[in-house]
Amino acid sequence: MNPATVQKLYEGFVTDNVESRRGAVSEAFALYAPLIFKRIRYKFIKVLSESDTEDVVQEAFLKLYLTKSKPMSVESFRSWILKIVMSEALAILRSDYFINIERPIERPQDESEDAEGLSLEETYEMPPVVISPDGVITAINEQLNRSVEACVTEGMMNFSKDYPDREIILSMLLDGSPIQEIADLYNRTEHAMRQFIYESKKKLMPFIEHCLADLREA
Amino acid sequence: MKDSLFNAIETKYLRSYFIKKDSELGVDRIKSQRSQRNFQEKLLTVSKQKRQVLLSWKTLVASVISSLALGALIAKFTIQPVVIYAGARSVDPVSGSTVSSNVTIDAKKGEQANSGLVIQGDRLQLPGSTPAWLQVVQLASSAADEVVIERLDKGLRLRIFLAKEAGDRALALRLALGLRPEVSGWVTVNFSDK
Numbered sequence: 001m002n003p004a005t006v007q008k009l010y011e012g013f014v015t016d017n018v019e020s021r022r023g024a025v026s027e028a029f030a031l032y033a034p035l036i037f038k039r040i041r042y043k044f045i046k047v048l049s050e051s052d053t054e055d056v057v058q059e060a061f062l063k064l065y066l067t068k069s070k071p072m073s074v075e076s077f078r079s080w081i082l083k084i085v086m087s088e089a090l091a092i093l094r095s096d097y098f099i100n101i102e103r104p105i106e107r108p109q110d111e112s113e114d115a116e117g118l119s120l121e122e123t124y125e126m127p128p129v130v131i132s133p134d135g136v137i138t139a140i141n142e143q144l145n146r147s148v149e150a151c152v153t154e155g156m157m158n159f160s161k162d163y164p165d166r167e168i169i170l171s172m173l174l175d176g177s178p179i180q181e182i183a184d185l186y187n188r189t190e191h192a193m194r195q196f197i198y199e200s201k202k203k204l205m206p207f208i209e210h211c212l213a214d215l216r217e218a
Numbered sequence: 219m220k221d222s223l224f225n226a227i228e229t230k231y232l233r234s235y236f237i238k239k240d241s242e243l244g245v246d247r248i249k250s251q252r253s254q255r256n257f258q259e260k261l262l263t264v265s266k267q268k269r270q271v272l273l274s275w276k277t278l279v280a281s282v283i284s285s286l287a288l289g290a291l292i293a294k295f296t297i298q299p300v301v302i303y304a305g306a307r308s309v310d311p312v313s314g315s316t317v318s319s320n321v322t323i324d325a326k327k328g329e330q331a332n333s334g335l336v337i338q339g340d341r342l343q344l345p346g347s348t349p350a351w352l353q354v355v356q357l358a359s360s361a362a363d364e365v366v367i368e369r370l371d372k373g374l375r376l377r378i379f380l381a382k383e384a385g386d387r388a389l390a391l392r393l394a395l396g397l398r399p400e401v402s403g404w405v406t407v408n409f410s411d412k
Binding site for chain 1: 224229261
């Protein structure tokens with residue numbers, strides 16, 4: 001996000017001017033509501049309707065408007081917003097919809113590895129991308145494409161049953177959300193979230209790699 | 219990281235899956251103009267309610283302060299003197315029945331009593347450091363049959379019952395207060411800083 005926008009938003013929250021704060025909350029809603037909506041919608045799809053989820057998110061942002069708390073700094077501003085709104089949303093789910101707070105997401109398998117500063121870029125070797133110069137991918141016929149999509153969908157559905165949080169986080173990542181933003185949403189450090197995403201990819205691949213094997217060979 | 223996590227093919231199929239899923243779940247609903255407008259309206263309503271609550275709080279605080287100020291004003295004019303000490307040693311029936319006079323002494327700031335004590339009324343408080351009035355109080359409590367000390371708005375009132383027949387200390391007390399030795403009965407001493 002543009003630093004000037006962040007600064008403006010931050011000032012809107014630290015001021016005592018009611019109008020400025022209202023404007024800031026409104027802008028924060030436009031920026032962050034989709035992320036929070038997505039998390040709740042994915043997670044509670046079986047118990048919450050689309051409009052209920054929308055109400056929960058809107059209510060949580062109204063609580064943000066009413067809170068007396070103020071962000072400590074511009075740097076911690078996004079984290080401050082996401083923590084407050086997410087915690088308010090979970091409180092509303094518990095009190096108004098009688099939905100128990102979810103379990104915290106799984107920790108990385110090896111916390112010591114995480115603490116040592118392991119990063120994905122340093123440890124993960126990308127498999128070779130097989131795209132021939134003459135555009136083999138575009139030449140794959142529709143039938144094959146449909147069957148691959150169906151296979152991936154099936155694999156992802158199984159994956160989401162086993163690892164719902166990992167599915168949401170991968171979805172946010174592919175949407176283009178910064179890792180720090182996702183980490184703030186889950187109240188984790190950026191480094192821990194990187195590790196979690198790396199592990200999620202490792203766990204995901206067995207569900208879909210057989211679908212994509214033919215494409216690699218093509 | 220998001221660029222290097224999945225290769226192009228994986229990214230293509232995963233994105234396709236998530237786009238479909240988002241669409242089925244209505245994840246874009248919150249981004250719609252209708253949702254944004256709806257939130258703006260709710261925000262405006264809450265903002266107005268908040269202002270009203272703040273106003274009512276201010277009114278409440280103002281009314282409490284006014285009540286307290288009014289109460290303090292009334293109290294200033296109506297509160298009775300407070301008895302801060304009352305003691306009786308031995309009220310003998312003979313003395314009690316031979317009260318011959320009611321004497322009131324008004325001692326003011328800087329006033330020189332016959333005994334030579336200077337009564338500093340502007341420092342009247344118990345326990346205090348002003349020896350003059352304290353000595354009178356001490357003398358009264360040891361010599362008089364009954365002593366009542368009352369806290370006034372700006373001062374102290376000492377009510378002493380002096381028996382007709384008394385010892386040396388009672389005589390000293392009479393002298394300290396500038397009374398004749400034969401005076402007996404209730405003596406009221408008002409210490410004031412006015």
